[in-house]
Amino acid sequence: MSEQVSYDSVETGTELPLVSYPVTRLSLVKYCGASGDFNVIHWNERIAKSVGLPDVIAHGMFTMAEAGRFVTDWAGPRAVVTEFGVRFSAMVVVPDDDQGASVEVSGQIEEKLDGNRVAIGLTARSGGTKVLTRARAVVRLP
């Protein structure tokens, strides 16, 4: 279990170090099943290409989930997320090979808010391209 962060210990501007999360075709198949989103562009290369995509792409929500994981891992088990929003700015293309792709998430404490809440700005890249913009989470800390 990750360590617990307290509101009083948090300082605005603090950078949260980058974590890399793998994304493979198996990740997408599992995410299809767990989420109920079976859009063919997330598992069928033939149809993905036929609708103008370079290859199978990850669910935006999978990428967002990894950013969420970054937040909850940093904040600790007693923290709760009160707001979480992202814009999906680029696709995460997932090739059918043994490596797949990866999403690199980092963050920065943007603001300390009332009610023991802290706003975190998030950055997520895949293959050097920003895949999330305007990504921000607010967590309530003990």
Place this chain on the structure above:
Amino acid sequence: MAINREYARRTFPASEPYEVSRVKIAEFASAIGDPNPVFRDKAAARAAGHPDVIAPPTFAIVISMAASGTAMADPGLGLNYAMVVHGEQRFEYARPLVAGDVVTAQPTITEIRDAGRNVMLTTSTQIKTLDGELVCTAISTLVERAA
């Protein structure tokens, strides 16, 4: 087929009750590769001050998408799902979803607008307990790419 603009500001019926289960939360956590015990282990969740296993912050999409998916699949709306990508997503939580919650989800199409040759469609889905407690609002913007 073009998207029917008359669907803007339409509120759809609330979904059937959905029971948030530990098993489904654990399946979702596994699918996103997250081993955090507060998403799997009741004792660990309780030790951290939660009443039971809590759901990861994006779990609400499982519930909101099932409800808004029914709206998106409405043939009268005319959305071509193979051309759809997710543009934006936002969650506002009054509290985490917890195993044992029984909730309904009620989607409203808040906006349909053009963005160049694409069409952006925004839905806001309220997830409430059967007692009417608002737990989460999930706001999704889908982009239908031009063919």
